[in-house]
Amino acid sequence: MQISGATIVVTGGASGIGKAMSRRFVEHGAAVVYVVDLDGPGAAAVADEIGGVGVELDVTDEAAIVNLIEQIERDHGPIDLWCGNAGIGANGGVELDDDVWNANWNVNVLAHVKACRHLIPRWIARGSGHLLITASAAGLLTNLGTAPYAVTKHGAVAFAEWVRITHGNDGVGVSCLCPQGVRTPMTEADGELAIEVVKAMGMIEPEEVADAVVAGLAEDAFLILPHPEVAQFEQRRAGDRERWLQGMQKLQARLLG
Numbered sequence: 001m002q003i004s005g006a007t008i009v010v011t012g013g014a015s016g017i018g019k020a021m022s023r024r025f026v027e028h029g030a031a032v033v034y035v036v037d038l039d040g041p042g043a044a045a046v047a048d049e050i051g052g053v054g055v056e057l058d059v060t061d062e063a064a065i066v067n068l069i070e071q072i073e074r075d076h077g078p079i080d081l082w083c084g085n086a087g088i089g090a091n092g093g094v095e096l097d098d099d100v101w102n103a104n105w106n107v108n109v110l111a112h113v114k115a116c117r118h119l120i121p122r123w124i125a126r127g128s129g130h131l132l133i134t135a136s137a138a139g140l141l142t143n144l145g146t147a148p149y150a151v152t153k154h155g156a157v158a159f160a161e162w163v164r165i166t167h168g169n170d171g172v173g174v175s176c177l178c179p180q181g182v183r184t185p186m187t188e189a190d191g192e193l194a195i196e197v198v199k200a201m202g203m204i205e206p207e208e209v210a211d212a213v214v215a216g217l218a219e220d221a222f223l224i225l226p227h228p229e230v231a232q233f234e235q236r237r238a239g240d241r242e243r244w245l246q247g248m249q250k251l252q253a254r255l256l257g
């Protein structure tokens with residue numbers, strides 16, 4: 001996937017990882033970067049700063065997604081890269097009510113399905129197009145202290161794999177970005193287990209994630225791991241699930257003091 005000359009959309013582009021990726025794409029010669037976010041003024045500010053186009057949009061609103069795709073096609077031609085990066089979290093487990101679970105499901109999983117419903121037929125017709133889903137290491141492993149996030153990020157990884165397997169032969173590229181802790185507004189809070197565990201594992205900057213994305217896209221990598229150790233953790237989990245679960249229980253006990 002070549003960034004230079006590409007028409008690119010980044011959802012969740014007003015902040016954190018999405019902001020850093022948007023900036024990198026412009027620096028690497030993208031033809032145009034659409035910075036899309038629920039936070040319209042935030043998207044506009046990032047777009048102004050980097051020379052992109054800011055759009056206020058809720059990624060769970062399918063009609064708005066269709067309008068955006070059609071508008072971009074009219075103004076710039078086909079979309080080469082769609083980065084489904086907007087995401088939300090929630091602290092807690094089974095006590096959280098359905099509204100919280102549904103919100104995590106809608107943003108972290110279903111939004112990708114809704115975008116792909118309209119992008120993939122276009123990409124198949126053209127024989128090219130690339131999807132990048134920002135999942136998380138939580139989607140390969142787990143995330144202590146947050147059941148909806150861990151579960152829906154597994155869903156995001158599963159969906160990315162499914163699209164790659166099903167449409168890879170149609171010319172559709174898929175990458176799945178799975179960082180561990182990244183210093184963004186999402187990980188700012190103190191005292192929550194879900195965030196403390198991420199901090200304990202070591203935080204990196206959004207710009208480092210953006211660098212990993214640029215490198216991963218250049219080689220059409222499926223899994224993009226800005227924290228390379230995640231690959232080893234995943235192997236340990238698959239190799240001996242019992243041992244891995246016991247290790248995670250110990251880590252949780254240690255963090256809870």
Ligand SMILES: NC(=O)c1ccc[n+]([C@@H]2O[C@H](COP(=O)([O-])OP(=O)(O)OC[C@H]3O[C@@H](n4cnc5c(N)ncnc54)[C@H](O)[C@@H]3O)[C@@H](O)[C@H]2O)c1
Pocket residue numbers: 011012013014015016017018036037038039042057058059060085086087088107134135136137178179180181182183184185186187198
């Ligand atoms: N920060 C981390 O440690 C970390 C680690 C792994 C994965 N991630 C994932 O990276 C992605 C970006 O997170 P971040 O850390 O930059 O967080 P962030 O909170 O800084 O940015 C998320 C952005 O998504 C936007 N957003 C949320 N819901 C939306 C919606 N319905 N429609 C449109 N935009 C919406 C927010 O307004 C915000 O600007 C998320 O998918 C997150 O789950 C983050």
